[in-house]
Amino acid sequence: MIFAAIADIHGNCAALEAVLSDIGKLGITDIVNLGDCFSGPLEAGRTADILVGQNIPTVRGNHDRALIDRPFENMGDWEKPAHAQLSTAHLAWLQAMPFDMVFKDVAYCCHGSPKGDLEYWLERLSPEGILSLRPLKEIEALAEGIKQPLMLCGHTHIARTVHLSDGRLIVNPGSVGCPGWKDDEPVYHQVEAGHPLASYAVLEETAHGWQVYFRQVRYDHVAMGELARANGMSQLGNAIATGWLD
Template sequence: MRLAVIADVHGNCAALQAVLEDIAMLGIREIVNLGDCFSGPLEADRTADLMILLDAAGTMTVRGNHDRHLLETAPHAMGASDAHAHGQLAPRHLQWLRSLPFSAIYRDEVYLCHATPQADDVYWLEQISADGQVCLNSVEEIERRAAGIEQALILCAHTHIPRAVQLADGRLIVNPGSVGCPAYEDDAPCFRKVETGHAMASHAVLEKSEKGWVPQFRNVAYDHMAMSRLAQKNGRADWASALATGRI
């Protein structure tokens, strides 16, 4: 069994298309999506149309925190990225978002969530220090959040950092990284920057072998400068820098 994992597209339709071409080139037919599909200063509408087609083809998607914000927050109270996306989305796109579950189990073997099993906006595999450094979380905290999950493969996203962590009992937790947003900054609970240092789209391939699940992290080149220019045109210099360089 081989499975492609995408996450954190953030309205970057060009990156999504490139990743889907890479997945098809590998001959993989099964895809799961870990959420945060549209939020950003890019092409939420085009991305949504493509996501709905993927859904019809069997892709399982769970809801991310920004997907939730698009449904639960009044437009005038949204952050800039959510507001831009909301302004592009049609009622059918929002209805599709409403259909997404918080978490899911794929083929009885794989657990899916956006961030953690308890919350859609909390880092799982990483922790944030008081001075804003993002580093690997403690094994105790990672294991605590995984309590009660029976599946051998656990998939999460949210941080945009590709990572695999193996638990003491052999279960594997994998974050595939971000398809559409290679760097960002945030100020809650404290200011931090998360930067991949490259402008490529990220995803992961998981293969089940006799020895268990094995991840392959993949980076895909695409016309990232076109998306950087679009972000700049839409007044987002931070996104323009992230998309051009993987840094802010």
């Protein structure tokens, strides 16, 4: 069995198209999407047309939830420009998303962690604002009760595999469309991929267990960075164009 995992597209339709083309060239037909599909200053509507049209199994991310759980006037800077591009059908698709799911009996899927869409499963945040790998015992505690050999999450945009003591894997495929971000809560912290490529993962079942392949795909990231800047989000534009916020 082989399938692809994508996450954190954030309305970057050009990056999504490049990733889907790459997946197609590999001959892979099964894809799972780990959420945060549309929010941001890019092309939410076009991204939604693709995702809804392809019927890719998808779990709801925190930014997806923020597009449907509050009035427009209470939405944040990432949601307002995206919401304006989404149709009633797109919003209905978001409403129907589950918080988590099991993909083809082999992979438990969520956006953040099994406990919440804002929680970092594989990383923890220090009081100084540094994201680092969680201790294994903490990661495994969050996996308690999950039986599948694979667990997939997104949210941090950090491509990472963690091998549990029982041999199972937790995989974050990285971000398709947003290689850098920052947050002020609960303390200021940021992530920068250091490259502008669209990231995803391929999961393949082998005689020795599940194999993870991280793939990074080129696309016209400069144009998408310029679009973000033109729509008033200069640091995000920098991240999309270069992989760095500044």
